[in-house]
Amino acid sequence: MAIEKERACFNAYVQGFDLEQDQNRLKVIHTMHVVKIMQQIGRFLNLSDREMEVAETIALFHDIGRFEQFKRYNTFVDHLSVDHADLGKEILERSDFLDRFSGKEQQQILMAIQFHNKYELVPMDEKTIQYAKMIRDADKCDILRVFAFEPIESTTSTSYESIQNDVVSEEIEAMIHNHQCIDKTKRKTGLDIWMTFLGFFFDVNYPITMRIMKKQGYYRLPFDRIRFRRAQKQVDSILSEIENYIARNS
Numbered sequence: 306m307a308i309e310k311e312r313a314c315f316n317a318y319v320q321g322f323d324l325e326q327d328q329n330r331l332k333v334i335h336t337m338h339v340v341k342i343m344q345q346i347g348r349f350l351n352l353s354d355r356e357m358e359v360a361e362t363i364a365l366f367h368d369i370g371r372f373e374q375f376k377r378y379n380t381f382v383d384h385l386s387v388d389h390a391d392l393g394k395e396i397l398e399r400s401d402f403l404d405r406f407s408g409k410e411q412q413q414i415l416m417a418i419q420f421h422n423k424y425e426l427v428p429m430d431e432k433t434i435q436y437a438k439m440i441r442d443a444d445k446c447d448i449l450r451v452f453a454f455e456p457i458e459s460t461t462s463t464s465y466e467s468i469q470n471d472v473v474s475e476e477i478e479a480m481i482h483n484h485q486c487i488d489k490t491k492r493k494t495g496l497d498i499w500m501t502f503l504g505f506f507f508d509v510n511y512p513i514t515m516r517i518m519k520k521q522g523y524y525r526l527p528f529d530r531i532r533f534r535r536a537q538k539q540v541d542s543i544l545s546e547i548e549n550y551i552a553r554n555s
């Protein structure tokens with residue numbers, strides 16, 4: 306395994322937190338999934354062995370700030386606590402976890418991690434942009450798994466019972482039909498929150514990511530578990546819009 310030293314650092318670091326706690330345990334699982342997806346995207350992009358190590362290291366440490374965030378604030382909601390990506394960058398800068406990499410590679414790793422959760426990327430050199438796009442894609446793929454399989458209350462603050470009577474608000478529906486990511490500040494209903502996950506498809510950087518998301522099929526599982534009392538037609542039309550978009554872009 307190419308990044309053994311970094312994995313050992315990660316494992317030792319997370320031992321400092323309560324791994325019996327679901328939130329921490331699920332972040333470790335998420336991290337391992339993101340590393341695997343990052344490898345798939347890296348192979349698609351024909352990265353060199355060394356570049357692949359950089360990419361895997363970015364995936365391994367992209368959410369390193371989550372553990373400290375939860376310990377300090379008892380939440381993963383960044384705007385109520387701290388930007389977990391900025392915090393992660395600080396933790397890495399204070400550590401020796403990236404010592405095996407050159408100064409330039411360390412900067413690439415830190416930048417990609419810092420920007421993995423930002424609404425938009427800022428200008429960066431071409432290689433760093435590539436790593437940043439890769440981690441943003443890989444992260445989204447696994448967030449769809451979390452959406453489909455982790456308790457819906459903790460991932461979305463909604464419940465299957467309450468969502469049955471919800472509708473998608475007009476503004477959010479328009480974002481989907483205009484192929485825009487969902488602006489989180491505009492969400493009004495529980496079903497609007499669910500739309501955020503479908504909006505991921507409009508912020509995908511590589512066709513391989515679209516293919517992974519399509520093959521997973523996770524994006525529609527929560528919708529398929531419910532018969533919506535008021536919004537079934539609306540949901541069906543949104544899902545078919547998404548599926549047409551996937552077909553055209555994968």
Ligand SMILES: [Fe+2]
Nearest residue numbers: 335367368444
């Ligand atoms: Fe993540």
